[in-house]
Amino acid sequence: MLISLNWLSDYVDCPLSPERIAEGLTMGGLEVESISLRHPQLKNVVTARIEAVEPHPNADRLKICVVSAGGLELRRIVCGAPNARAGAVAPLALPGAELSGGIVREAKVRGELSKGMLCSQKELGLSEDHSGIWILPEDTPAGIPLDEALGIKDVLMDVGITPNRGDCLSLIGIAREVAALYKTLARYPASTVEETGPPVDSLTSVTIDDPKGCPRYAARVIRGVKIGPSPDWLKNRVEAVGVRSINNIVDVTNFVMMELGQPLHAFDFNRLRERRIVVRKAEAGERFTTLDSVERELGEGTVLICDGVGSVAIGGVMGGLNSEIGPDTCDVLIESAYFDPVSIRRTSRRLGLKTEASYRFERGTDPGGVLRALDRAAALMLEVAGGEIASGKIDVCPNPLKVSEVDLRVDRVNRFLGISLSGDEMKEILERIEMRVEKCEPDRLRVTVPGFRSDITREVDLAEELARLSGYDGIPVTSPLAAVHAADSDPHQTVRAELKNLLVGAGFFEVINYSFISSGALRMLRYSEGDPAVPAPIRVRNPLSDEQAVMRTSLLPGLLNNARYNIDHRNENFKIFELSKVFLPRKEGLQAEEVHHLAGIMAGKRVELALYSDGDVDYAETKGVVEHICAFLRIDDLRFRADSLPPWLDPSASASVYVKGERVGELGRVHSEVQEAFDLKRTVFAFRLDFDSLFALRGPVPVYRGLPKFPPVPRDLALIADESLPVEQPLDFIRSLKEPLLESIEIFDIFKSEQIGEGKKSIGYRLTYRASDRSLTDEEVNTVHSQLIGKVTARFAVSLR
Amino acid sequence: MKKAVENLLETACRVLSGLQDDPKAFELARVRFLGRKGELAQLFKELGKVSEQERREAGRLLNEAKSRLETLFSEALDKRRELDAARRESIDVSVPGRRPPAGRLHPITQTATEICRIFNWLGFETVEGPEIELDYYNFEALNIPKDHPARDMQDTFYISEDVVLRTHTSPIQVRTMEKRKPPVRVIAPGRTYRRDSDVTHTPMFHQVEGLMVGKGISFGDLKGILTTFVHQMFGPSVGLRFRPSFFPFTEPSAEVDIECVMCRGKGCRVCKGTGWLEILGSGMVDPEVYKYVGYDPEEITGFAFGMGIERIAMLKFGIDDLRLFFENDLRFLKQF
Numbered sequence A: 001m002l003i004s005l006n007w008l009s010d011y012v013d014c015p016l017s018p019e020r021i022a023e024g025l026t027m028g029g030l031e032v033e034s035i036s037l038r039h040p041q042l043k044n045v046v047t048a049r050i051e052a053v054e055p056h057p058n059a060d061r062l063k064i065c066v067v068s069a070g071g072l073e074l075r076r077i078v079c080g081a082p083n084a085r086a087g088a089v090a091p092l093a094l095p096g097a098e099l100s101g102g103i104v105r106e107a108k109v110r111g112e113l114s115k116g117m118l119c120s121q122k123e124l125g126l127s128e129d130h131s132g133i134w135i136l137p138e139d140t141p142a143g144i145p146l147d148e149a150l151g152i153k154d155v156l157m158d159v160g161i162t163p164n165r166g167d168c169l170s171l172i173g174i175a176r177e178v179a180a181l182y183k184t185l186a187r188y189p190a191s192t193v194e195e196t197g198p199p200v201d202s203l204t205s206v207t208i209d210d211p212k213g214c215p216r217y218a219a220r221v222i223r224g225v226k227i228g229p230s231p232d233w234l235k236n237r238v239e240a241v242g243v244r245s246i247n248n249i250v251d252v253t254n255f256v257m258m259e260l261g262q263p264l265h266a267f268d269f270n271r272l273r274e275r276r277i278v279v280r281k282a283e284a285g286e287r288f289t290t291l292d293s294v295e296r297e298l299g300e301g302t303v304l305i306c307d308g309v310g311s312v313a314i315g316g317v318m319g320g321l322n323s324e325i326g327p328d329t330c331d332v333l334i335e336s337a338y339f340d341p342v343s344i345r346r347t348s349r350r351l352g353l354k355t356e357a358s359y360r361f362e363r364g365t366d367p368g369g370v371l372r373a374l375d376r377a378a379a380l381m382l383e384v385a386g387g388e389i390a391s392g393k394i395d396v397c398p399n400p401l402k403v404s405e406v407d408l409r410v411d412r413v414n415r416f417l418g419i420s421l422s423g424d425e426m427k428e429i430l431e432r433i434e435m436r437v438e439k440c441e442p443d444r445l446r447v448t449v450p451g452f453r454s455d456i457t458r459e460v461d462l463a464e465e466l467a468r469l470s471g472y473d474g475i476p477v478t479s480p481l482a483a484v485h486a487a488d489s490d491p492h493q494t495v496r497a498e499l500k501n502l503l504v505g506a507g508f509f510e511v512i513n514y515s516f517i518s519s520g521a522l523r524m525l526r527y528s529e530g531d532p533a534v535p536a537p538i539r540v541r542n543p544l545s546d547e548q549a550v551m552r553t554s555l556l557p558g559l560l561n562n563a564r565y566n567i568d569h570r571n572e573n574f575k576i577f578e579l580s581k582v583f584l585p586r587k588e589g590l591q592a593e594e595v596h597h598l599a600g601i602m603a604g605k606r607v608e609l610a611l612y613s614d615g616d617v618d619y620a621e622t623k624g625v626v627e628h629i630c631a632f633l634r635i636d637d638l639r640f641r642a643d644s645l646p647p648w649l650d651p652s653a654s655a656s657v658y659v660k661g662e663r664v665g666e667l668g669r670v671h672s673e674v675q676e677a678f679d680l681k682r683t684v685f686a687f688r689l690d691f692d693s694l695f696a697l698r699g700p701v702p703v704y705r706g707l708p709k710f711p712p713v714p715r716d717l718a719l720i721a722d723e724s725l726p727v728e729q730p731l732d733f734i735r736s737l738k739e740p741l742l743e744s745i746e747i748f749d750i751f752k753s754e755q756i757g758e759g760k761k762s763i764g765y766r767l768t769y770r771a772s773d774r775s776l777t778d779e780e781v782n783t784v785h786s787q788l789i790g791k792v793t794a795r796f797a798v799s800l801r
Numbered sequence B: 001m002k003k004a005v006e007n008l009l010e011t012a013c014r015v016l017s018g019l020q021d022d023p024k025a026f027e028l029a030r031v032r033f034l035g036r037k038g039e040l041a042q043l044f045k046e047l048g049k050v051s052e053q054e055r056r057e058a059g060r061l062l063n064e065a066k067s068r069l070e071t072l073f074s075e076a077l078d079k080r081r082e083l084d085a086a087r088r089e090s091i092d093v094s095v096p097g098r099r100p101p102a103g104r105l106h107p108i109t110q111t112a113t114e115i116c117r118i119f120n121w122l123g124f125e126t127v128e129g130p131e132i133e134l135d136y137y138n139f140e141a142l143n144i145p146k147d148h149p150a151r152d153m154q155d156t157f158y159i160s161e162d163v164v165l166r167t168h169t170s171p172i173q174v175r176t177m178e179k180r181k182p183p184v185r186v187i188a189p190g191r192t193y194r195r196d197s198d199v200t201h202t203p204m205f206h207q208v209e210g211l212m213v214g215k216g217i218s219f220g221d222l223k224g225i226l227t228t229f230v231h232q233m234f235g236p237s238v239g240l241r242f243r244p245s246f247f248p249f250t251e252p253s254a255e256v257d258i259e260c261v262m263c264r265g266k267g268c269r270v271c272k273g274t275g276w277l278e279i280l281g282s283g284m285v286d287p288e289v290y291k292y293v294g295y296d297p298e299e300i301t302g303f304a305f306g307m308g309i310e311r312i313a314m315l316k317f318g319i320d321d322l323r324l325f326f327e328n329d330l331r332f333l334k335q336f
């Protein structure tokens, strides 16, 4: 909320600088977000008296004004205004002044030096008048800042008001805070109402049919007003805090709302049919045209202000076109009411209509402050628009106002805050914010809360007031007394962190992508609509864009976008991964199934340093990463098969990953169509794993086995086989024979050559034999080895090389 | 005898100094003088022929000669080794190393890890919760009823009437207290979502939530724990202040500002001239929240706090554009 310090000084004496006031408010819980001059463009603009006017030697239309702007020095100013004449006082923008048209500089105009610029109102941004320079009253002293001369020098503070502090949405509210912080008292504006008209009861009546939505409605009538522009002081006040001046009556309602925080409404009394007010609930489907000329459909239960025939305002939100104050308005009914905050908020949200009034009502206004505002408005209208105020006022308040009393236990509050104030000290602090405090027991205060503090209903609310008014800084810093206990750690979190570090150690950079993806992303991955393999993603009801329309079911779209971004920015060699949640729809329950996936993309050179570069990443490199991850998780039964591949992988260079027979992911070359869909200028390889499955399948803590005492005996086996034979098959077969002396077997060589023949390949296996209880002899090993060879050659269509 | 010994030593010296750095010649020379059948051994054999009176003296001479020779040869050997080493080092040491590959964790992960580690040391256990959350946990049980102005503080993404993308990590407070009896001390990092996208907001961001409740925990304790955290995270000399604020689920509430790390509190663009940077929100858990989880507010007190990880990471690393975190540009990621 914008606060004018000039205006604020009407209600509280605070001789401190704006910065100190701002600091005090901020540390008291009202954060001052900015401090600015009301008219920053008037900095460096002063009043100047034109002492003489001379013709410009080089231009007929220009003149040279010799002006005095304080001091003895006279300045020569080039000026083209027809009304510049000797003896006049006018605003002078000195070099350095920042006007809306630009910064004023000392400059030569047609060969004559001009030390500043005499200005029109328009040039100063104060009105549209550009007929000539602004001639100020004759008695205006020369050489003083213009804003001072005009009495519009003011500082504005933008105060952030938290939703609980509706009482601070007014000048008086801020003044109360300033007063409390500096231990003084706020001054409420006096409002003596000169009632000269007939009794108000004889003119109108108010009926409340919805006492829950509108617990209090007060009104006054003022007749014979003259609608016109507001006087300068009023216009200046409302405009200072950002409210457009409309006419004297409307400006008064806005002025009082800003002053006291009570929204008011002024009706053209003669346009109220039967000249009376009825407050009722709207019926479903009822329509109404608000002041802004929009016809709106009202929800059931909306508080409606009606006259004897139909609706004239949406209570607490906006008035209607049909009863608006116009240039011909002569009699006015002033409404000052209290509306239920929840009801106002519902209406405002349903209609998408937020007004200064609804903003205040939904944060809770003071039902006890209704009459003060009403009287203030009536008195001000009389002052600025004339007329006569009807005697008395209407005040319909079906249920008595509740007085809020809260008990405070001194000791408990002290312990809760970690302070040690006496009951008397607490009493003094609370009285500063207009609470009535009685000491009822030695340890207990009974606090009567003023109506404007509807946020205070409990002891803890009073504790907060005590803490903030005595200053958070003053509360001693303590260490909690708590039993020593080691924070448990969740293995899922630990393994995730370890895996991330493992991948970082393998050259991968971690990326973080948004959890939402575009609704077309799965199509870009070549999934067809309704593919049973992929669930339809959860939709966000109100996404910011179609790019963020659904919750991701795959990490791939994000990663592929990262790949494109990096390739396009010439980061062509990279390995990136994300280990994070995807969101799968659940058949039962409201929420999603949130599971962790791990996926990565690799592109470009295997080794980034050109000196040691040995080719591009490929299938084997990608598979190696998956094997590395599984080895780290102590998963041994790991299989790769070229079946059940998702559509985004190229089937000629991809595999599914199986652990203990369970499919846990896939890896390989990204399909060329997907590459195209994501606009990737290079081939990339990718892997994706169900982290939660891997986590569940991870191996146990290993049990130590004794180190071998006897030497290993290696033997090689070279087979020539059809190219189509997976190299793993003979290896698996040999393993399946469970030869007790065979310790391990690995592939050490795969090659093709003319010698071997078309369509054939040579596979070299190294078998390592060892016994745990003796050194093996060559004969022993040879026998076993040749038996194995025999079995392999019998099982597969292979020959020995 | 004495003469023979002197001759032997002299010859050995000459031979050694005349040796080129040929390891074979050195070995031959060693065998010639010190070998089992070498010249010194020969002289020892001749000891038998020496008269008994002289034998003692001759023995002494021979032993001396032996140790002298051994010294000579070992010194020569050391010298040769030095030479060898010098020769080996003649490779071009400026050739780039063949580095193992090394990536980096995302700066948000690094920052979250550091924050959690500090609180883990203070006995807070790291817990997590769902990101697609019930309105009940995200708002209702945190004392933010429907039709309350406090809902304006957070623009919400909705999945359905009752399901939202969590707007803060605070629902984990409620979920944790529902499951556990006091005392509770937890820290909860995670992704959060608000319907807001501009230079200073991304629709997804990260928060860390903390909660400590039990018997007799005071606002002073809140100040104590958070002061410890700030000093661990930003250094022991960084000033901080607690400023009254409002959150529907804490009372009293406090924003924690630290002295601007860019200008050391003098006022700059980053701190908008105030010298202070807001880094976390906190407060004593509101009694209303205890009612939702079945704790007795007369018995139990405690505090909660929450902070934006991006914000902390930006301050820690001097990052000036929030959007960089989600572009995942390798040139950015490699810097951390």
Ligand SMILES: [Zn+2]
Pocket (backbone or CB within 6 Å): B260, B261, B262, B263, B264, B265, B266, B267, B268, B269, B270, B271, B272, B273, B275, B276
């Ligand atoms: Zn700064």
